[in-house]
Amino acid sequence: MVSQSQASVPSHVCIIMDGNGRWAKKRFMPRTFGHRKGVETTRLAVEFFARAGVSHLTLFAFSSENWNRPAEEVGSLMELFMQSLQQYTDELNAKQIRIRFIGDRGSFSTDLQRQIGQTETETAANQAMTLNIAANYGGHWDIVNAVRALAQKVRDGVVEPADIDDRLFARQLSLGDSPDPDLFIRTGGEHRISNFLLWQLAYTEFYFCDTLWPDFSESEMSAALAEYSRRQRRYGKTGEQVEVPG
Ligand code: IPE
Numbered sequence: 001m002v003s004q005s006q007a008s009v010p011s012h013v014c015i016i017m018d019g020n021g022r023w024a025k026k027r028f029m030p031r032t033f034g035h036r037k038g039v040e041t042t043r044l045a046v047e048f049f050a051r052a053g054v055s056h057l058t059l060f061a062f063s064s065e066n067w068n069r070p071a072e073e074v075g076s077l078m079e080l081f082m083q084s085l086q087q088y089t090d091e092l093n094a095k096q097i098r099i100r101f102i103g104d105r106g107s108f109s110t111d112l113q114r115q116i117g118q119t120e121t122e123t124a125a126n127q128a129m130t131l132n133i134a135a136n137y138g139g140h141w142d143i144v145n146a147v148r149a150l151a152q153k154v155r156d157g158v159v160e161p162a163d164i165d166d167r168l169f170a171r172q173l174s175l176g177d178s179p180d181p182d183l184f185i186r187t188g189g190e191h192r193i194s195n196f197l198l199w200q201l202a203y204t205e206f207y208f209c210d211t212l213w214p215d216f217s218e219s220e221m222s223a224a225l226a227e228y229s230r231r232q233r234r235y236g237k238t239g240e241q242v243e244v245p246g
């Protein structure tokens with residue numbers, strides 16, 4: 001039996017890239033060592049999912065709550081973002097990948113904000129895949145922002161309160177112009193969302209694995225896609241309603 005409503009390759013994959021710190025700790029190395037190794041996996045994942053035909057990839061790089069880490073770790077993560085953008089923008093550009101940032105970028109240094117803007121501008125016309133990097137992102141922040149934008153539109157007389165429905169609301173969110181994620185992956189063994197895309201994950205398929213992000217290999221990425229292709233997405237219907245003879 002083949003599910004009617006589902007393509008076997010997800011259009012939109014989102015990932016919580018977790019486990020860098022523990023990966024380093026196991027090797028008696030500073031957490032930053034794990035973050036550096038994690039960047040290499042990120043590069044591999046972008047290439048892998050683009051090749052697999054995924055059109056949107058959203059990666060959680062830094063949450064609104066990650067500011068609560070020791071200042072030294074936050075500082076080195078900011079440095080690593082800057083270096084990675086400088087190092088990989090050309091490569092991603094050559095692969096026709098568009099890069100966008102979601103999250104509250106106002107808290108980053110002026111230099112980092114400038115680099116983020118530059119990367120977005122340079123890659124804006126690329127069409128092979130859209131890579132969304134969630135940096136200083138939180139699902140609560142996103143929803144509150146959307147509410148604020150809608151409240152302003154009501155005050156300006158552009159929107160009537162009665163016109164607010166889930167479609168209009170969703171358009172105000174960070175990924176309002178993208179399809180919702182089909183597949184959510186979290187490495188590192190934790191079974192939680194950690195304030196990632198709360199609204200957008202309403203009907204996403206979840207895939208959790210224990211592998212720490214720096215060890216997440218191409219064969220494990222393939223395994224996640226294979227598992228997705230076996231899922232039946234019912235959206236409230238019965239299994240019989242969504243099955244067609246295969
Ligand atoms: C994820 O790895 C990367 C960021 C949050 C920036 P962690 O740093 O959370 O690694 P663990 O969970 O401590 O192993």
Ligand code: IPE
Nearest residue numbers: 016017018060061062063194
């Ligand atoms: C979530 O990971 C954020 C990123 C991967 C960037 P955390 O490791 O910060 O999540 P919690 O705090 O363990 O839930």
Ligand code: MG
Nearest residue numbers: 018019020188
């Ligand atoms: Mg973690």
